[in-house]
Amino acid sequence: MKIRVLIADDEQTFRETFSRVLMEEGFEVTEACDGLQAIDAIRKDPYDVVILDIQMPGADGIKVLRETMSLRPDTRVIMVTAFGTVEMAVEAIKLGASEYVMKPIIFDDVILKIQQQWRYRQLQQENTELKTQLDGQFNIDSIIGEAQSMKHVFETIYKVSGTKSNVLVTGESGTGKEMVARAIHTTSPASSSRFIAINCGAIPEGLIESELFGHLKGSFTGAHVDKKGLFQAAENGTLFLDEIGHMPLSCQVKLLRAVEEREIWPVGSTQPIEINLRLIAATNKRLLEEIKEERFREDLYYRLNVVGIHLPPLRERREDIPKLIHFFMTKYNSEMGKECVHINEDAMQVLINYEWRGNIRELQNVIERAIIFAEGDTIKVSDIGIFNAAAIKNDNDEYDLHNAMRNYERQYIIHVLDKCDGNKSLAAKSLGVGLSSLYRKIDELEINGNRKVTNLA
Ligand SMILES: Nc1ncnc2c1ncn2[C@@H]1O[C@H](COP(=O)(O)OP(=O)(O)OP(=O)(O)O)[C@@H](O)[C@H]1O
Ligand SMILES: [Mg+2]
Structure with missing residues (x-):
């Protein structure tokens, strides 16, 4: 990336020579022969560093500086001053110029100053970005x-x-x-x-x-x-x-x-x-x-x-769980460069019903882990690693053994089906039951045989 410099000076020979030197050093240079042209250029394009002569026809350097600071306040401005205008240069610093150099100009010095100012601007931008990111995070x-x-x-x-x-x-x-x-x-x-x-x-x-x-x-x-x-x-x-x-x-x-x-x-x-x-x-x-x-x-x-x-606690606001899941999925997909953008309905149900003693932090960790382990673009029950009895909540008959067993059986079959990518013969074999028994269980336990996935909006 080239450093973009604007030179605004009415002295043609100086401007052209300096501009050539800068281009040879690898800078991208634009010239303006008076104040009005300079303001025009700044209005059109952003520059990293502007070299501004104080005495110019049209609009003088101070006027251009004021415009620059209001149009593009993060531009670094170096004022060029001749003998009688040092006081104005000091004034310019107060108005936002970064520094001034005296004529006659020593090219090497100014090149160094441009590089310093550019680095400063980069750091400032990085800082602003970081602050915005942080503010966004805690917004x-x-x-x-x-x-x-x-x-x-x-x-x-x-x-x-x-x-x-x-x-x-x-x-x-x-x-x-x-x-x-x-x-x-x-x-x-x-x-x-x-x-x-x-x-x-x-x-x-x-x-x-x-x-x-x-x-x-x-x-x-x-x-x-x-x-x-x-x-x-x-x-x-x-x-x-x-x-x-x-x-x-x-x-x-x-x-x-x-x-x-x-x-x-x-x-x-x-x-x-x-x-x-x-x-x-x-x-x-x-x-x-x-x-x-x-x-x-x-x-x-x-x-x-x-x-x-x-x-x-999260278990008292379960309605927020799907949104939180999607939020964390987006976050970890982007951090890990993955595209696991779906979650199947059973996995979603397990997560909604889970106790979440560790609340949102625990949910966040579970999703992070799931994104790491998920193969393909869908999170399945087998990816979320919280298959246990505590995951199975039953609002109506919390202590009813028959219900608990039924739920457990249901979750377990879902888990194995997921592991086998929905292949029922394979799942039946893993479960140690015949294929027809598995079909009967799927019916009886109201398991969706062709399980759907939830899209990440
Ligand atoms: N409502 C929310 N929306 C999105 N993310 C959340 C929300 N609440 C918490 N988090 C995330 O969950 C994690 C835990 O949050 P935080 O550290 O604020 O909790 P805490 O109550 O201070 O926990 P502890 O008592 O363990 O210190 C953080 O990564 C935070 O970003
Ligand atoms: Mg805390």
Whole structure:
């Protein structure tokens, strides 16, 4: 890919010579002989770097610069200035030019500068792409859920995102607590500041205080330098306190003080530091029970739970399972470069009925695994690896043995049929029954002999 450069200068000899030198170096060059031509060119095409003479007829360099910054703000502009126009060059930097060079121009220097500016632009673009990807990932739109309980979750996210109130997110493991926390941050006015997550259960008790609030050099053995804590790092943004239920009581007291006073005391410091950020805490524990057992401070609970969001377990919103399956299928197909875009109806039924103790994270893992193992373009029961009695849920007579056995038999036959790609003679042989018995069972258990697949929309 060639670096695209626009040279705007009214001095013909300079322009043509410089343009030739740049082309010999492998750049793609366009020339403009005055300001108006330059603006025209920039309007038509994007350039990586624009070399702009300050004094030009038509529109001067400053005017072209203003236009460039409003039309294509990520263009890197190098101003070319002669003796009497240095002050204008300084003005140009304030307006968004990247740098300036003095006439007479040393070609090698400018070539180096163009390359630096181009690299800078590349990095900036990569950063923007990464940020968009990340924002997309944690965007409220990427949280899937149409169940009534999820609608309530979305409403609360929207309402709370415009405020600075602390939020407590509760729910079983894998229900999407961190995803919700990030979505609140991304949709809030603080989204340009940082979102910092800390797992309160994973840090040794002795280190939590210094991690959160920072410390001064020499305040304890091993504190060789001053260190800022996460509260300061997340200034103006969001601090996500994951697994808050695992925070030791000694640290809960200090956290409470920080939340109440809106200031922190770095370890070893005699001066508090003011803080301004939103706290989002999450836990899969029942904090009210923890309070009863005196393992969690009630006052801290109320400070954190200004707004509460509870995420329902997946088994209580089974209607969302097909959408989630399709979402993860698309994700893993694209990541693995596969085209496994169908799932057969039996596999779908098993997934809808499964207990999902690990919630969405477990479903995500099952689909990832299925895409790895599926041969061809369809996920079958044999690909999903959760063939067991727990997968067979029976809403009406949950403990009825006859029903359970019937369901088990049905699932098992489906499983074997899938393994044999629907070939009934082969399946009958594997099952150790005659072909006619298999046909009878298929009838009796209402198994679809020519099983259908669900298309990935
Ligand atoms: N509603 C959803 N739509 C799409 N993906 C989701 C949804 N909820 C969760 N996920 C995905 O499931 C995985 C688990 O989510 P997350 O880490 O937010 O859960 P968690 O509640 O914090 O779990 P844990 O308690 O185990 O830390 C993540 O990969 C996340 O992207
Ligand atoms: Mg989590």
